[in-house]
Amino acid sequence: MTKKTTNNHPRALPKAPTGIQGLDEITDGGLPRGRPTLVCGSAGCGKTLLAMEFLVRGAVEFGEPGVFMTFEETAPELTANAASLGFDVDRLVKQKKLVIDFVHVEPSEIEEAGEYDLEGLFIRLNHAIDSIGAKRVVLDTVESLFAGLPNERILRAELRRLFRWLKEKGVTAIITGERGDDTLTRQGLEEYVSDCVLLLDHRVVSQVSTRRLRVVKYRGSTHGTNEFPFLIDRQGFCVMPVTSLALDHDVSKERISTGVATLDTMLGGKGLYRGSSVLLTGTAGTGKTSMAACFVRAACARGERSLYFALEESPRQIVRNLRSIGVNLDRLVDEGLLQFHASRPGLCGLETHLATMHRAVNQFRPQVVVVDPITAFTALGQGFEIRDMLMRLVDFLKVKRITSFFTSLTRGGNALEATETPISSLIDTWLLLRDIELDGERNRALHVFKSRGMAHSNQVREFVLTTRGVEFQDVFVGPGGVLTGSARLAQEAQEKADRLSREQATQAMKRNLDRKRQALDAQIAVLEADFAAARTDIARQIAESDMRATALRSDRDEMKRSRQGEGTRNRRTRKQAFEG
Amino acid sequence: MKTATRRPKETTRIEAAKTWRLRLYVADQTPKSLTAFANLQRICAQYLDERYEIEVIDLLKRPQLAEGDQIVAIPTLVRRLPVPMRKIIGDLSNIKRVLIALDLQPHDAGGHHGD
Numbered sequence: 001m002t003k004k005t006t007n008n009h010p011r012a013l014p015k016a017p018t019g020i021q022g023l024d025e026i027t028d029g030g031l032p033r034g035r036p037t038l039v040c041g042s043a044g045c046g047k048t049l050l051a052m053e054f055l056v057r058g059a060v061e062f063g064e065p066g067v068f069m070t071f072e073e074t075a076p077e078l079t080a081n082a083a084s085l086g087f088d089v090d091r092l093v094k095q096k097k098l099v100i101d102f103v104h105v106e107p108s109e110i111e112e113a114g115e116y117d118l119e120g121l122f123i124r125l126n127h128a129i130d131s132i133g134a135k136r137v138v139l140d141t142v143e144s145l146f147a148g149l150p151n152e153r154i155l156r157a158e159l160r161r162l163f164r165w166l167k168e169k170g171v172t173a174i175i176t177g178e179r180g181d182d183t184l185t186r187q188g189l190e191e192y193v194s195d196c197v198l199l200l201d202h203r204v205v206s207q208v209s210t211r212r213l214r215v216v217k218y219r220g221s222t223h224g225t226n227e228f229p230f231l232i233d234r235q236g237f238c239v240m241p242v243t244s245l246a247l248d249h250d251v252s253k254e255r256i257s258t259g260v261a262t263l264d265t266m267l268g269g270k271g272l273y274r275g276s277s278v279l280l281t282g283t284a285g286t287g288k289t290s291m292a293a294c295f296v297r298a299a300c301a302r303g304e305r306s307l308y309f310a311l312e313e314s315p316r317q318i319v320r321n322l323r324s325i326g327v328n329l330d331r332l333v334d335e336g337l338l339q340f341h342a343s344r345p346g347l348c349g350l351e352t353h354l355a356t357m358h359r360a361v362n363q364f365r366p367q368v369v370v371v372d373p374i375t376a377f378t379a380l381g382q383g384f385e386i387r388d389m390l391m392r393l394v395d396f397l398k399v400k401r402i403t404s405f406f407t408s409l410t411r412g413g414n415a416l417e418a419t420e421t422p423i424s425s426l427i428d429t430w431l432l433l434r435d436i437e438l439d440g441e442r443n444r445a446l447h448v449f450k451s452r453g454m455a456h457s458n459q460v461r462e463f464v465l466t467t468r469g470v471e472f473q474d475v476f477v478g479p480g481g482v483l484t485g486s487a488r489l490a491q492e493a494q495e496k497a498d499r500l501s502r503e504q505a506t507q508a509m510k511r512n513l514d515r516k517r518q519a520l521d522a523q524i525a526v527l528e529a530d531f532a533a534a535r536t537d538i539a540r541q542i543a544e545s546d547m548r549a550t551a552l553r554s555d556r557d558e559m560k561r562s563r564q565g566e567g568t569r570n571r572r573t574r575k576q577a578f579e580g
Numbered sequence: 581m582k583t584a585t586r587r588p589k590e591t592t593r594i595e596a597a598k599t600w601r602l603r604l605y606v607a608d609q610t611p612k613s614l615t616a617f618a619n620l621q622r623i624c625a626q627y628l629d630e631r632y633e634i635e636v637i638d639l640l641k642r643p644q645l646a647e648g649d650q651i652v653a654i655p656t657l658v659r660r661l662p663v664p665m666r667k668i669i670g671d672l673s674n675i676k677r678v679l680i681a682l683d684l685q686p687h688d689a690g691g692h693h694g695d
Contacts, residue, residue, distance in 0.1 A: 101647065103650065103652060104650050105650070106650075109665070109666070110667050110668075111678075111680070112668075112669055112670050112674075112677065113668050113670040113671075113672050113673070113675075113677035113678045113681065114612075114615075114616070114619075114669075114670030114671035114672050114673040114674050114677075115612055115670055115671050116612065116653045116654060116655060116669045116670045116671065117612070117653065117654060118653055119607040119610075119639075119653075120605065120607070120639060120646050120651040120652045120653055120656065123607060123640060123654075124646045124651075124652075126643065127644060145652070149652075149653070149669075
């Protein structure tokens with residue numbers, strides 16, 4: 001805590017928000033209010049534009065008019081340059097929100113004769129500030145005075161006085177300075193302006209230029225101390241802070257569909273977690289873009305916006321190709337649910353790509369982001385640089401609860417998983433697409449390699465791309481392992497035939513049994529018939545025998561009677577009986 | 581009569597017959613400003629005879645005028661006429677420099693010699 005004559009408690013340093021995307025995050029609120037900030041960098045790295053955007057946004061977004069005192073460029077030049085960022089400086093000047101004062105010190109015109117001070121500068125600046133009630137001031141670049149005015153002693157004394165005066169005036173000022181060889185600025189302005197120092201850098205590495213910003217110093221405030229890449233485009237500055245290196249972003253429990261029902265089933269039955277990161281790796285032609293498109297389609301069907309970064313194919317080509325599998329992306333684009341961003345990776349550096357993606361996401365505010373393919377970045381940097389950039393991208397998207405879908409081309413073979421190791425730890429769900437080659441054909445299969453936080457299928461499922469989209473086939477495991485394609489069909493047919501023949505065999509056996517039974521029955525019938533016949537016969541014989549016995553007995557009785565006979569009396573009777 | 585001492589390169593001073601227009605920019609009555617004014621008057625009296633006009637502009641009263649002549653230092657003397665325009669910053673205590681800057685020959689009468 002410094003013993004400055006601040007009217008605010010030193011603990012809560014008041015800050016002036018810049019309105020520049022990302023810069024307010026890095027500086028934890030903006031530039032120190034009422035103090036001068038030094039912005040230094042080599043020529044062409046964007047100091048003037050940064051300062052201009054600070055003023056313009058201050059005037060337009062925060063109601064703080066500003067004075068731009070320029071020592072190098074004229075007012076029309078500045079206005080034209082600012083127009084390239086989309087700022088209408090003329091209008092702001094007319095509305096008295098901005099004043100541009102061009103201070104020109106032409107060394108050949110000036111002669112020095114005696115003691116002087118730079119009160120004229122003070123008067124001009126004061127007049128400009130008071131004329132519109134400015135709260136922000138830019139001096140770009142005060143070092144030009146060193147070239148114009150011969151007496152450095154006076155100049156330095158007056159500069160010291162000027163920065164004190166600016167503080168007393170209570171304006172938030174940006175002072176720009178050109179980078180020196182050993183010092184931050186060529187003329188050592190950091191000696192006078194040391195509350196906050198930003199350093200801009202513009203590097204060209206391997207033919208690709210990258211802009212970086214660093215907060216060298218910020219007295220009284222926490223700030224990110226790393227270099228942050230930024231880009232300057234038609235919408236001004238965009239600095240990319242890494243907002244969640246603390247890994248404390250919220251997580252969602254909601255599950256969303258991948259767009260392919262079977263895949264949802266493979267992912268614990270419910271699909272992906274919202275806000276998770278998905279990596280889809282596969283060799284060429286395995287259907288990565290098709291999967292990505294299904295994912296997008298499902299998201300848009302839920303009414304969510306999707307942002308598709310196409311790094312190898314043009315959007316029109318993607319749309320055309322996907323129509324062949326029945327996915328109509330044109331309609332989604334027309335409805336404003338899908339936005340394509342295409343660029344060849346080689347056009348700019350990794351950081352610029354990241355910054356562009358940041359900006360696109362912040363503007364379109366999608367719930368789903370697809371990057372297809374991330375391997376397009378390999379030409380732009382080393383493995384760790386790409387990983388770093390992807391880590392920042394994944395972090396950024398997770399903080400915003402955006403579900404991200406990355407495709408990646410692998411070269412196949414055993415290295416299928418190995419090549420992705422550098423980034424796989426950033427990924428929540430990793431789907432591997434592979435070709436299965438068998439009997440002279442290749443068929444597509446998908447395998448959930450990992451999916452954090454859910455039970456997932458461990459099977460390698462075959463799928464085909466049909467006109468109805470992505471369709472999974474049932475798993476078919478034959479004696480030789482998983483079978484796909486025509487081998488599977490052949491195997492299926494074979495098994496069907498086997499089953500059929502088994503059935504037929506069973507039928508035959510059944511029939512055999514029936515026949516045997518019938519034969520048996522027939523035999524039994526014959527035996528019974530014999531038995532019946534024999535029984536009848538024997539019964540008849542028994543009957544005859546009985547009859548004979550009875551006849552015999554009656555004959556015997558007759559004889560007995562006739563022998564016992566009663567003499568003559570009964571002769572006649574016997575005879576009668578006998579003849580009778 | 582200065583015109584007798586014309587030098588060939590001082591062709592612009594052929595119009596020495598014209599009146600000199602001088603503007604002195606000051607900021608209120610600071611010591612430097614007062615000194616400058618006093619010095620200027622003396623120089624003009626000595627070297628320009630009657631053919632001059634001094635305009636004193638107090639920038640504290642009229643700050644908007646600083647922009648026109650691109651005034652940064654105080655005090656600043658601007659020679660508007662004759663052309664070319666010249667700017668001299670300082671309280672004009674270094675007479676020699678002033679004269680050189682204004683293309684005025686140092687007068688023999690004062691025993692000063694040109695540098």
